[in-house]
Amino acid sequence: MSNRWHDIRYTRYEFMIDANRKGEVWVFAEQHGGRLEDTPLELMSKARKLADTLGVKLAAALLGDKVKPLAKKLVQCGADKVYLADHPLLGQYQTNSYAKVMYDLIHKHEPQIVLYGATVAGRDLAPRIASAAKAGLTADCTDLQIGDHTAAKDNKVHKNLLFQIRPAFGGNIVATIINLDRWPQMATVREGVMPMPQGDTSRKGRIIEEAVELSLEHLPLEILDEHKRPKKVDLKAARIIVAGGAGVGSKDNFRLVWDLANCLGGAPAATRAAVDLGFIDHDHQVGQTGTTVRPSLYIAVGISGAIQHQAGMAQSQKIVAINNDPDAPIFQVAHYKILGDLNEIVPLMIKTIKGKAP
């Protein structure tokens, strides 16, 4: 059958790397406009541990135009090496150009692990590379570990594999995925699930400048316009979060959540149900399709505790739940359970806290 497009297709790169057990651990250092995203930095602390366990080097793959100054930050956050692909055609992220450069780097250096943030760009790029490399890719991981696996068919023990831990089935199960031999072992990692490293300004690392071979065929998209609105709230940075759910009842009554957050110096947040009801903006949503947070204190007000909400807050150090339903699942993860009407309890809390203020 004829396909009128066959002639104009660009060349593709296909290769497959065998298990290179001496290979490095890599993090794709996503940046836009010369600013590093949070997720690759969050990934560095975990990747550092993986590299140490395996006894190999940790490297960052940094792609962009005039982005060399970012290498320092990556080293401070744990990288031993930064592979720098600096080229005018990498100024703006595009799937094909970035995928081509990453294929070339992976092919040349044969890392054993490559990690990407599960950001929009990371989830656009990583599967493209995996497909070309014919390597495995695990999506949206919330944890990574090194461990051994005994194969069921021949009882062979595969040592020091990357355990890629991820929720699936809408968050109802957690699967540990491995890749025995079709390496590199690759995974995307959800934003906000790993703590941001402090950064150590005394750390030293090597910057390795890589030759980049790109032409216009690798830039099939014309980017016409882009609009990014700054987030209205930085939930990830908040030490204390007060989150309201559908149980708060109305946008007016959501004042209670703002007031409690204010008197604690915390940030207001919400469930998807509360966002959908228009109580507060989506930037404040915590959960699977919102932000993942790990504050010192999380106060859940009128929240049932659906699995998709818990996905974003269960790692909080202390959880207080206020709900008038004794069977609400939120109580199963709460450290302090307050069974009662939020309209009485929240004002009482505000009063008590204000009374304690010096």
Next chain:
Amino acid sequence: MAYKCVVLIKQVPDTKRITGDVMNDDGTVKRSALPAIFNPEDLNALETALEIKDRFGGHITVITMGLPAAAAILRESLYRGADDAILITDRRCAASDTLATSYILSRAVKKLDYDIVLCGRQAIDGDTAQVGPQLAEKLGITQITYVEQLIELSGNRITAQRNIGNGWQQVKAELPVLLTVIGEANEPRVAAAKKMMKYKKASTPIEISEKIKAENPKADAAEIAELIKLRSKSLEEKGLLIKQWSLDHVEADLSWCGMSGSPTKVHRIQSVVLAAKESKDVEPTPDGIADMIHELIEEKTIA
């Protein structure tokens, strides 16, 4: 200019309805206990294709890889306006991860003529959002992911708006392209009554054969075969035969399919056990609240 669209659709368990009862003790999900539905974002992908067809004319083929029962979502697509439906079903597809799935789908799509390939962004069971980009790579075409709006289609150029999380981006590309479509893109239309009447009987060869066997319990194998042939022919003449392809049909290299074609393996699956932490009941009284706040201040959780 009319456009040929291919839409990839998946039948999924309705994971929104998961409760404790449908989880096995080992953490796996009793799929049979959940209703099987049309993956929600695949309905948005189909709707985008239908809008293209409404405006410019053209042809829509829907493809699914799955169990024979997945024919249900192919019929649902026909009810909404798809022209052609293909079921890829083969035991050797089982245990395919996203790499193997995208390889098998690419073998089928390569058999067709197309301008635009559409996928949902993500399936609600596997939840990976990987199949679309992996398929684009295997087809060697440009991808536009997270599409929230189709802005313009003119000649061999397409302009679309992507949702980039905290904002949007508009991009233009030359056809052919693969789009992955998100839920916000449109409101999928409901099935049309007339088309439902027309396609209610649309069947795959497996369904035809099962039906004939049930209708003729006493017939021998040769008679059954003859009846199947006749029924298939008559359905085909009416445009009611859903194509059924095997891995041989799409000329797939078996080493890239199913278990052997899948680099990712499941080491362990656990159902999400709600962490039973050390917890305290707090009396909803001024004293109860004061004690709790005092504790939180003591341990410096509240500054």
